Amino acid sequence: MGLTLDFLALSPYAGELARGLVTTVVLTVVTTLSGLMLAIVVAYLKVHAATWVRRILGGYVELTRNTPFIVQLFFIFFGLPAFGIKIDAITAAFLAMTLNLAAYTAEILRAGIEATGRGQLEAARTLGMSKLQSYRHVVLVPAFARIYPALTSQCIIVMLGSAVVSQISVFDLTFAANFIQSRNFRSFEAYLLVTLVYLLLAVGMRQLFLLVGRRLFAFRQGGLA
């Protein structure tokens, strides 16, 4: 039996594909931002907070890094309602992706923070910078510049991993592909097209991060690998 590909069979479903693409992009953008913010807090506390706080956060980071994302997602979506916390699929997806990205990024960021010499912070304080100012300009921003390539990869991994949220019926790109193939049985074409879209998203994200990084960290020549 020969293979006959019919990509035109997908054209009536352009609307579903667009809807899926929008969901994937929005989920990625929102969780990248929220994940980063949470990661900064976690990384800061993991370096500076009391021992018991560090222990708890260490547990969160290790648990997240050593279990599959799909299990984390199922745990949040199916498991939390057992406690009376009822959340819809998109919120669960958002929560799981944020917690996942934050755990990985906090660990990357912590290494970046710890690479800052103590003397630099003291020097900034001597120059009259406030505690917050010196932390921001001397520790946080250089740490971000240092870890930026790793951060880029991590955000792309989370975007690709978001394909899994289709399993709790979030209408993302993968869900759109599943939907289409259940209607017209053109599974190969649907999955191939959507895979290509993911690839373009990944390439696009890398370029975007590169552009933003060049602007943000222009002061660090050669700081970006």
Next chain:
Amino acid sequence: MIEFTLWDIVRNLLLAARWTIVLSLIAFIGGASLGLLFTVLRLSGNRLLKVMIGIYVDVFQGTPLLMQLFLAYFGTAALGFNVSAWAAASIALTLFTSAFLCDIWRGCLEAVPRGQWHASRVLGMDYLQTMRHVILPQALRLSVPPTVGFSVQVIKGTALASVIGFVELTKAGTMLNNATFAPFTIFALVALIYFALCYPLSRYSRYLERRLYDAGMR
């Protein structure tokens, strides 16, 4: 309805975890073999091969593993082959693993300073001798920690095989959940079993990395 005790749940999950381990081993061994082949081909100096392997690596790193699984499962069916979930999951995870390991190992080979190539040539060694006596021993040492670290990604990756109907740990979890309606307990246990598999490997990888770092090689 059958009543499930906690022990029933744990026992069933542990039985299913066997298949997670088997699939991980298949993917890791298959992926390492294929990755090694690609690494060697990349070094062969053939420009076309190099570009093609580069594209292969980028495609597998730039697309979701879930899509790779779907394509392996439904794509082969569209080609007229009737492939089991076992075969599809093994193929997809092997290819996925090979792409990442090939990339990791290329990094390790490139991490050996170029000057050593020149020095070996000056000493009269040919390409193969240099590779065997100078470059490979160092690259191998460098490659162990990230390779062990990546095995964690492989184990976690096998969880996605549940989506195409392969009954491993995650799928067993969802099936048990449908039967018992105890999602909190079940998915916590599932996560715990994955953690028990992955955490020792993560720790070991970090330990190896630190030892390498302390030895002054990086």
